[in-house]
Amino acid sequence: MKALGFAIPLAIFVALAIFFAVGLTRDPREVPSPFIDKPAPSFKLEQLHEASRAFAPEDMKGKVWLLNVWASWCVSCRVEHPLLVEMSKKNVVPIVGLNYKDRREDGVAWLTKFGNPYSLSAYDVDGRVGIDYGVYGVPETFVIDKMGVIRYKQIGPITQEALDATILPLIKKLSA
């Protein structure tokens, strides 16, 4: 009886401690995306560099590709940028930029300054496409498969760790 009176509060404490410990390791900004395993929403936008040319996700059918949401005003985009440049040099997969709520000249200047890893950037000046993709924290990156289905979403800057552990293996699997 005495032992039980001691064991029950201890068990409750341990259970709570485990819940809190797990909770601490999770990032509250990473909201599970409702887009995973759903078709990438369709859109048609002007390209950043050539306003006369359009881009639609359907153009990428048959390819595994990345859609990276970026902006010249976005500080953390600079953090992930070198990784994207490196990836584009290795020609892993086409990376399409979604220039989100930016000024055209600022976006172009930013790419000139830091390097352009994108095969092209779509120009989402009013952020409507961003809303359709559930973007809430730039940068965000979507991995889209050959059928145009979103398979993964990275919220916030791509890290070397996320690249090695998740994104690159997924690309390899989807490209096979």
Next chain:
Amino acid sequence: MVSLARILTRICLSLCPLWFSVSSVFPALVFSTEAFGQAEEVARPDPGVEARLKALAEELRCLVCQNQTIADSHAPLALDLRNQIRTQIAQGRSDDQIRDYMVQRYGDFVLYRPPFKATTAILWAGPFVLIAIGLGIFLVMVRRKRAGAETPREEVSAKRRDELEKLLADRGETR
């Protein structure tokens, strides 16, 4: 009270990288949304639309400043979403359709009253389950204490009564 709300908002905003980076580039945009004054957001606010917008936006979470509603938040995304809701109200869409539009994009997390389903069952049922467990433990303990307390007391008191009666009898007093 107002100033406290202001301070809290400021703290949240300073923690929001998205807001922060925009504010440094487009200060004009930020100041134009200083308060959720509808008059400042749209040229000619329609009171009916604004009332529906307010009711809807107060039930929707702003994903940039997560503990604020879309109605409260100063984040540019919240402003965009408020305008999106205005557009949809103007298009004659129902409140449910507008909520669905948000859930499709941001998931159940966007709702301050998430629906009851498999993934949210713990969220909804959890507190009641915990209360039930707590009550159960409480009742068991009370019952055990009562059962434990009654048996020995009888024994002791019977013995004591004899002693007491003896003592009282010795002093020549009876009960």
